[in-house]
Amino acid sequence: MLNKADLVRFSKIVGEDNLKTDEPMSKHSSFRVGGPAELYLEVDSVEKLKAILDVNKELKLPITVIGNGTNILVKDNGIKGIVIKYVAKGIAKATLDNDTFAITADAGLPNAALANELLKDSLTGFEFAASIPGTIGGAIYMNAGAFGGEMENIVSEVTFLDLDDLAIYKSDGDDCDFGYRHSKFENMNTVILSATMVFNKGNKEEIKRTMDAYLQKRLETQPYDKPNAGSTFKRGDGFITAMLIDEAGLKGYTIGGAQVSEKHAGFIVNTGNATAKDILDLIKYVQKTIMEKYGKAIEPEVRILG
Numbered sequence: 407m408l409n410k411a412d413l414v415r416f417s418k419i420v421g422e423d424n425l426k427t428d429e430p431m432s433k434h435s436s437f438r439v440g441g442p443a444e445l446y447l448e449v450d451s452v453e454k455l456k457a458i459l460d461v462n463k464e465l466k467l468p469i470t471v472i473g474n475g476t477n478i479l480v481k482d483n484g485i486k487g488i489v490i491k492y493v494a495k496g497i498a499k500a501t502l503d504n505d506t507f508a509i510t511a512d513a514g515l516p517n518a519a520l521a522n523e524l525l526k527d528s529l530t531g532f533e534f535a536a537s538i539p540g541t542i543g544g545a546i547y548m549n550a551g552a553f554g555g556e557m558e559n560i561v562s563e564v565t566f567l568d569l570d571d572l573a574i575y576k577s578d579g580d581d582c583d584f585g586y587r588h589s590k591f592e593n594m595n596t597v598i599l600s601a602t603m604v605f606n607k608g609n610k611e612e613i614k615r616t617m618d619a620y621l622q623k624r625l626e627t628q629p630y631d632k633p634n635a636g637s638t639f640k641r642g643d644g645f646i647t648a649m650l651i652d653e654a655g656l657k658g659y660t661i662g663g664a665q666v667s668e669k670h671a672g673f674i675v676n677t678g679n680a681t682a683k684d685i686l687d688l689i690k691y692v693q694k695t696i697m698e699k700y701g702k703a704i705e706p707e708v709r710i711l712g
């Protein structure tokens with residue numbers, strides 16, 4: 407249990423405004439559901455992060471790390487211990503040769519912000535991620551991808567803090583065990599701090615056109631008007647999950663405030679008053695229906711926390 411003195415210690419590190427107790431996680435999840443975090447901290451530097459973890463050495467509270475909360479489903483009972491949102495947003499640029507640059511971005515930087523910086527310098531290779539609404543940390547963790555691009559194709563190095571020994575490590579992109587919506591960080595207890603990515607010079611107008619076209623495609627096909635967390639399920643092995651859900655007649659199927667989107671069967675949306683339980687029950691119902699109708703097991707892409 408947290409006492410006043412512990413809270414003061416944390417508050418001195420992150421500042422009063424960046425510490426919240428019993429913070430509703432619905433405020434930090436794009437699904438807009440989720441119970442309270444016992445202690446919620448926004449941390450904007452490695453030094454502050456280390457200081458927090460030093461204090462926590464005695465308290466031994468469990469730690470959950472989030473980015474923009476665009477791929478998480480927090481249960482209604484909330485999250486015990488400390489939720490850390492790592493919000494460092496720095497960008498550094500190094501020249502590899504005339505046309506090739508290594509860009510190191512802090513994990514808290516939103517993908518869209520990085521995409522805009524790269525556009526200013528006419529650097530190509532990140533267009534696919536510009537409209538994925540998460541952070542660099544979340545994109546590394548998930549090996550986020552769209553429109554034929556994936557983080558694993560551009561990442562040369564990831565720096566992370568290991569929450570078990572509190573040491574900082576670097577991993578080459580090749581050593582991150584990237585796979586479809588998977589990285590080694592899923593099986594580790596870490597805070598991803600930053601990633602170095604390699605980009606080439608391109609044509610500014612073309613980069614902008616591509617980014618705009620991808621965004622337009624999303625607006626046309628995805629339910630932007632209702633809270634969601636992107637594709638609820640992973641792609642199947644040899645089948646497109648959203649197509650099966652559509653074929654099974656599940657578009658519009660509703661449990662409480664959770665609904666299989668009428669616009670895109672791969673998305674579950676919050677129609678306004680969903681609980682996390684509604685969404686979890688709907689996930690289970692869709693899984694059961696697809697198994698019964700097609701004999702296929704489908705797996706959630708969203709990370710269930712709490």
Ligand SMILES: Cc1cc2nc3c(=O)[nH]c(=O)nc-3n(C[C@H](O)[C@H](O)[C@H](O)COP(=O)(O)OP(=O)(O)OC[C@H]3O[C@@H](n4cnc5c(N)ncnc54)[C@H](O)[C@@H]3O)c2cc1C
Pocket residue numbers: 436470471472473474475476477478492513514537538539540541542543544545546547548549550551552591596597598599628634635636637709
């Ligand atoms: C409308 C919409 C469209 C989307 N489209 C796509 C798409 O096209 N392609 C795609 O791949 N995804 C898509 N997503 C899902 C989501 O945006 C991505 O998975 C994104 O990479 C998640 O980043 P985040 O910062 O929001 O991470 P969060 O959702 O906050 O976290 C996701 C996971 O990463 C971990 N994590 C986050 N940051 C760190 C860190 N610094 N250190 C350690 N662990 C961390 C969390 O613990 C959690 O397990 C979409 C989501 C929405 C809402």
